Amino acid sequence: MRRLSDFDIPGGDDGRADAGRGAPLSDARKGFIGTIVLVRTPETAGGLGGAEIERRLLEMGFVEDAPVEIVHEGLFGRDPIAIKLADRTVALRRREARSVMVRAAAAPPR
Amino acid sequence: MSAADLAAEVETRPLRVALAGVPNCGKTALFNALTGARQKVANYAGVTVERKEGVAMAPDGARLTILDLPGTYSLRARSPDEAVTRDAVLGQLAGETPPDVIVCVADATSLRMALRLVLELKAAGRPLVLALNMIDIATRQGLDIDVEGLARDLGVPIVATVATRRRGVDVLIAAVQAAARTASAPATWHEPSSGEIRALHREAERLIKAHVKPPKRPDTWTGRLDSVLLHPVGGLAVLLVLLFVMFQAVFLAAGPINDVMTDGFNWLAGAVGHGLPDGLVKSFICDALISGVGSVLVFLPQIMVLFLFIILLEDVGYMARAAFLMDKIMGGAGLHGRAFIPLLSSHACAIPGIMATRVIDQKRDRLTTILVAPLTTCSARIPIYTLIISGFVPNHHLFGWVSEQGLVMLGLYATGIVSALTVAFVIRTVFWRGASEPFLMELPAYKMPDPLNVARLVLQRAEIFLRRAGTIILSMMMLVWALSKIPLAPAGAKDPAIDYSFAGIIGHALQPVLAPIGFSWQMSVALIPGMAAREVAVGALGTVYAVGGGDDNTAVLATTLAGHWSLASALAFLAWYVFAPQCASTLGVVKRETNSWKWPAILFGYMITLAYIAAFITYHVALALGAG
Numbered sequence: 054m055r056r057l058s059d060f061d062i063p064g065g066d067d068g069r070a071d072a073g074r075g076a077p078l079s080d081a082r083k084g085f086i087g088t089i090v091l092v093r094t095p096e097t098a099g100g101l102g103g104a105e106i107e108r109r110l111l112e113m114g115f116v117e118d119a120p121v122e123i124v125h126e127g128l129f130g131r132d133p134i135a136i137k138l139a140d141r142t143v144a145l146r147r148r149e150a151r152s153v154m155v156r157a158a159a160a161p162p163r
Numbered sequence: 164m165s166a167a168d169l170a171a172e173v174e175t176r177p178l179r180v181a182l183a184g185v186p187n188c189g190k191t192a193l194f195n196a197l198t199g200a201r202q203k204v205a206n207y208a209g210v211t212v213e214r215k216e217g218v219a220m221a222p223d224g225a226r227l228t229i230l231d232l233p234g235t236y237s238l239r240a241r242s243p244d245e246a247v248t249r250d251a252v253l254g255q256l257a258g259e260t261p262p263d264v265i266v267c268v269a270d271a272t273s274l275r276m277a278l279r280l281v282l283e284l285k286a287a288g289r290p291l292v293l294a295l296n297m298i299d300i301a302t303r304q305g306l307d308i309d310v311e312g313l314a315r316d317l318g319v320p321i322v323a324t325v326a327t328r329r330r331g332v333d334v335l336i337a338a339v340q341a342a343a344r345t346a347s348a349p350a351t352w353h354e355p356s357s358g359e360i361r362a363l364h365r366e367a368e369r370l371i372k373a374h375v376k377p378p379k380r381p382d383t384w385t386g387r388l389d390s391v392l393l394h395p396v397g398g399l400a401v402l403l404v405l406l407f408v409m410f411q412a413v414f415l416a417a418g419p420i421n422d423v424m425t426d427g428f429n430w431l432a433g434a435v436g437h438g439l440p441d442g443l444v445k446s447f448i449c450d451a452l453i454s455g456v457g458s459v460l461v462f463l464p465q466i467m468v469l470f471l472f473i474i475l476l477e478d479v480g481y482m483a484r485a486a487f488l489m490d491k492i493m494g495g496a497g498l499h500g501r502a503f504i505p506l507l508s509s510h511a512c513a514i515p516g517i518m519a520t521r522v523i524d525q526k527r528d529r530l531t532t533i534l535v536a537p538l539t540t541c542s543a544r545i546p547i548y549t550l551i552i553s554g555f556v557p558n559h560h561l562f563g564w565v566s567e568q569g570l571v572m573l574g575l576y577a578t579g580i581v582s583a584l585t586v587a588f589v590i591r592t593v594f595w596r597g598a599s600e601p602f603l604m605e606l607p608a609y610k611m612p613d614p615l616n617v618a619r620l621v622l623q624r625a626e627i628f629l630r631r632a633g634t635i636i637l638s639m640m641m642l643v644w645a646l647s648k649i650p651l652a653p654a655g656a657k658d659p660a661i662d663y664s665f666a667g668i669i670g671h672a673l674q675p676v677l678a679p680i681g682f683s684w685q686m687s688v689a690l691i692p693g694m695a696a697r698e699v700a701v702g703a704l705g706t707v708y709a710v711g712g713g714d715d716n717t718a719v720l721a722t723t724l725a726g727h728w729s730l731a732s733a734l735a736f737l738a739w740y741v742f743a744p745q746c747a748s749t750l751g752v753v754k755r756e757t758n759s760w761k762w763p764a765i766l767f768g769y770m771i772t773l774a775y776i777a778a779f780i781t782y783h784v785a786l787a788l789g790a791g
Contacts, residue, residue: 104357106601111360112237113603114276124386128395129491133500135393135606140273140377142385142606144487146494149601 078121079150082131085123087157089115094152106149113145114138115153177218177226178343179260181251183284184268185276186234187480187607189296191215192326193268194231195616197336204623207256212247213521221336230262236276238283239354242524252287253350264290264339271301271308271323272382272608274375278367279360281319286352290342291319294335298323300610305379313374327613385480385608392481393606398488406507409472420464428457443648451644456637463625465542466515469508470624471617473519478612482522483604490602496584497591499528500602506583509536512543513749517756518624525600533756534766535587537749538742540579543697547740548575550701554721555733578741582773643695643747647703661706666691680739680775681732681782690745697745731785738781742774 075090092115094103115138124142125135133146184190194202198217207214215231232251233244240246247256254261267284269277277293284291293314295301301308314321322338324331355363392398432449439445476482482504490500498506501523509516516536523529540548552568559567646669652660661667670688677687685707693700701720708723724733744750750763757763785791 108239108355108357108360109241109601109603111357111364112239113605114364116361116364125389125393125487126395127487127491128399133487133490133602135389135487139275140381141276142389144483144490144602144604144606146490146602149603 075154075156077151078123078136078153078155079147081123081155083123083126083134085121085155085157087121087155089117089119089121089153090156091117091154092152093154103152106152110145110149110152113143114141115143121153121155177228178264178339179228179230179262180219180264180266180339181230181232181262182266182268183232183248183252183280184234185236185270185280186605188234188268188270188273188277189326190234190268191231192613192616193266193294193296193324193332194229195613195619196324196326196329196332197227197229200619204627207247207258212244214247219336221340222333225340227336227339230259236280237355237360238280238287238352243526244524252284252289253352254289262289263343264292266292266294266335266339267319268294268296271295271298272304272306272378274308274371275364275367278317278370279363281317282363282366283352283355285319286350288348288350288352290345290347292335292338292342293317293319293321294331295321295323296326298331299325299328300382301378304381307376309374313370316370316373382608388609389484389606392484393487398484402485402488405476409469412468412472416464416468421461424457424461424464428453428461432457443651446648447641447644450648451641452637456633456640460629462512462514463628465511466628467621467625469511469515470519471621473504473508473522474617474620474624475612477522478610478617480607480609483606486602486604487606494602496587498532498584498587499523499525499600500604502528502532502587505532505536506539509539509541512541513537513539513746514628514752515624517749517752518627520756527595528600530757530762531587531590531595533753533762534590534769535583537744537746537766537770538579538583538586540576540741541697541746543746544575544740546698546701548572548737550704550721551724551733551737553718554725555728555730575737575741582742586769586773640695640747643692643699647692659707661688661692661703679782680778681729681735681786682739682778683728683732685727686732686736690743693745694747696748697740700740700745730790731782734785734790735778735782739774739778742770742777744770744774 075087078085078089081087092107092110094107094110096103119139122137123134124137125144127133131147133144134150135142135144136150182190182194194215194217197219201219202215202217205214205216212233217229217231219227219229221227230251232248235245235248237245238249238252240249250256251259251262252265265284265287267277267281269281281291281293295308295310310321310323320338320342322331322335324335326332392401432453435453436445436449439448473482476485482501485503486500488500489503493500493502502520504522505516505519507516508519513536516539517533520529520532520536523532549572552571556568556571561567561570643666645665647661647664647666649664652658652663656663667688669691671684673690674682674684674687677690682690685704688707689700689703692703704724705720708720708727728736744767750767753763753766754760
């Protein structure tokens with residue numbers, strides 16, 4: 054299965070591709086603390102279509118610059134995940150979390 | 164009509180207020196605080212979305228009608244519920260008068276999403292008031308909100324409320340009355356693009372930075388509870404214990420009440436029947452009206468206990484966690500995490516299970532759950548399973564303690580669960596491919612349940628069930644009764660009376676069709692009254708084999724059946740009952756919940772096909788193995 058980082062993503066590219074795009078939230082593990090750098094779903098995402106999934110993520114509060122922390126993981130395949138998102142907790146599957154690019158906080162506590 | 168007349172008319176008719184808000188903001192609690200017991204629950208015209216309306220009394224004696232709209236994060240509707248909210252807010256809902264004022268309810272401790280919704284609602288053009296609910300919790304957490312500054316910046320009047328204690332309600336009503344006197348602007352709302360959603364977020368973020376200081380003592384309870392309740396292993400263990408307690412409660416607490424009710428209805432049928440001459444009238448009153456409706460009404464205590472648990476867990480905030488824990492297992496079958504509770508409830512009875520699918524927002528997820536819920540082993544199958552098993556499965560024990568009869572029963576339950584998940588999987592991979600909804604759900608902060616609210620919701624469920632029992636279920640019962648009684652047996656007839664009825668005629672007509680699955684004409688005839696409710700088939704078998712009714716005679720009947728049926732036929736009969744749509748009430752409820760005859764027709768069609776195939780295979784495999 055192709056990862057989101059395989060797609061050509063416009064925006065957020067300041068020359069240092071990795072730093073600009075970050076890594077998909079779906080690859081992060083419990084305890085991860087960071088910031089959202091980009092929310093973008095490729096049109097090929099299937100199901101409802103990329104644009105719709107992207108808007109739903111945005112509506113649930115997954116927006117650029119929002120602070121995120123993975124606080125819980127499911128038992129099977131560590132899926133779904135629960136994200137502390139600013140002052141709320143939101144659960145989603147790793148499948149959808151692929152559309153959320155995050156950058157780890159500079160000095161993770163703990 | 165002159166402008167003065169128009170103004171006078173506006174003055175005299177009650178103000179129409181619509182409550183909007185993101186999920187879990189305490190909107191329903193505020194609705195209850197505003198309207199008290201003066202509320203009624205119905206459906207919106209043409210859709211199955213629940214419509215709750217109530218009347219609030221202003222301190223000055225004016226009446227306000229309050230409409231509780233489904234919770235939504237955005238006016239961009241993603242589900243039928245949210246479409247209702249959008250259309251109501253924009254004044255485009257068929258059959259609804261547009262609201263004079265919109266009250267947006269917000270959880271004061273979590274303002275971001277609410278502020279974004281307010282910004283969207285402003286574009287709807289109607290006078291708007293923001294209710295900052297749960298302000299007591301915000302104050303306790305040391306959250307500092309500059310209400311006046313926020314109201315000025317937002318351009319919307321703000322009232323702080325504590326819905327559970329009715330605090331701020333009168334101030335809110337006064338603010339609504341004041342807002343109603345301001346002019347509406349033209350609606351400029353359109354479906355926002357992803358760029359516009361981002362812009363709305365930025366604006367909400369700016370408002371929060373400017374007017375809200377973060378809490379000094381944030382809520383730590385939710386996090387601490389979740390470290391146990393959402394623990395990958397511990398969380399599942401707690402869930403299982405909760406489920407165990409829930410089912411024990413359903414059967415233990417509701418069981419005795421059930422028995423009393425059953426006895427009561429039997430006594431009533433006997434007492435009424437005593438004064439009536441034998442014949443159709445007596446049979447109609449005793450069998451169709453009293454026993455027929457009674458046999459459904461006895462499920463009321465179970466339904467209420469079940470809903471008490473479901474509503475309590477929902478109110479506390481646990482239900483979202485249960486969905487989180489079960490999502491992977493449910494997701495494997497193409498179901499949503501939230502489908503778990505309805506499927507579980509269906510083990511008691513498919514009727515409350517199907518009613519409980521209302522917790523699933525997405526239409527296809529909900530329909531899939533409704534379609535597979537009747538496959539789980541409901542309690543009405545137990546009498547039939549017990550009868551056949553006691554007649555045909557030897558009462559041996561494996562290894563000295565594992566009952567063979569118990570094993571067969573367990574196998575039948577497992578078959579129910581496996582087939583429900585399999586059918587769901589087939590529906591989602593063959594018919595509704597690529598329609599899978601993202602699992603994207605807020606895990607709300609835990610809060611103490613509001614006993615009054617819980618009681619009110621349980622009573623509302625009971626009322627809905629009773630209304631259903633009084634209409635569709637009653638008419639089904641009467642139809643099945645008529646089929647089994649008319650025409651009457653001729654005088655001096657030797658065969659049981661049912662043999663001469665339409666049910667008997669249909670049973671005989673069906674027999675050639677059912678012969679390949681090993682059913683005799685007696686079995687075929689028993690299927691017809693069994694349509695009213697599965698367990699009625701037991702009584703019907705008693706009738707066709709002329710074994711008197713009553714619980715004591717189940718053993719006699721089992722022996723009689725063992726003498727008449729081959730083992731292969733008996734197993735085929737069991738297989739039939741695992742799948743057969745033998746419950747008119749379930750079909751009626753599916754009709755009510757989906758507002759169309761299409762879904763009960765599909766449900767009936769696929770289940771009867773599965774039942775035939777399963778019985779056919781069972782019968783022929785058993786024959787081949789020498790069980791003929």
